[in-house]
Amino acid sequence: MYRGQSGMWSWLLHRITGLGVLLFLLIHVVDIGLLNFGSKVYNEGISLFGTAAVRVLSMALIGGLLYHSFNGVRIILIDFWPKGARYQGVMFAIVMALTIVSFLPMAYFVMGPVFGWPTGNLRGGA
């Protein structure tokens, strides 16, 4: 084991979330593909996304996507902004903060229907 610091964890997390998002993309191809079998099959398939278990997975997807996007910007800045490498640690902290701050409200709306929290008419999939 090597005890890397924020740079190493950010890279590992970027890889893992990248693979996770790719996996979702494959699932997404399948669920959209259900349309080929008519609206009934599609609606039944898609209703899975309303279940509590899949909602938890959706949260992982949202968190992963948010991190991957924000950290992607960080990597672009490291590559193209001459001072980027010097501020990578600070930028990592900002990436984490942005990820959490944008994740929380989304998580509220995704999990709301499961716990009966008020979500206006954003009932998503229910």
Add this chain to the structure above:
Amino acid sequence: MNVLMRIRRFDPDKDNKPYWDEFRVEMDPIDRLLDALNTVKWTMDGTLTYRRSCAHGVCGSDAMRINGRNRLACKVLIRDIGNKVTIEPMLGYPVLRDLVVDMDAFFDKYKSIKPYLITTDSEPGTERLQSPEERARYDEGTKCILCGACTGSCPSVWGNPDWVGPATIVNAHRFIFDSRDQGGADRLAILGQRNGVWRCRTIFNCADACPRGIPVTELIEQVKRAIVYGGDTKVE
């Protein structure tokens, strides 16, 4: 100060696989970890094997994994590691014995970027003059002692031993950005290949590991930009 040293050991003549060995030594807080290794070797177990030479952070021979991070044993103070320390050989190099790793491939990669002054002009009658700004441009790279700590800390190297690794790029940088040198285009062409700079994923383990405080990743990024943008590398 009583220090428990856990050392990863391996003797290819005797052992099938590496194992942990433990020693207790009594050290002064301002002794260096190298002193503790010497105490073990000289008074407890003469078969313990590691490289060291200068003992002053100059020769670069005693890079090893200390509490999970690549460091020079001669630059780590006992008071900074406390009562317990784990010492392992660096990752990314074949282990020859105990803490000694095979650095042949490391030096072959180093040589591949032509780490010497290349000029095509005819010899100047006097010295090759350079302004303080031009000298400062490549200053960081001149501090490298080729200890290999950066290369051994890099996950891209662990995953692909053929990759040139950070130390090679630091030493290429030292000449690419030197106003007196004219071999920059050659070196950029070498580093622009598949196993050149592009396998750097900006993980920054190298910059943390460097005992000379060289901002290794930053230099690698400068070389990447020099390849992408071309142009004059003598100014940025």
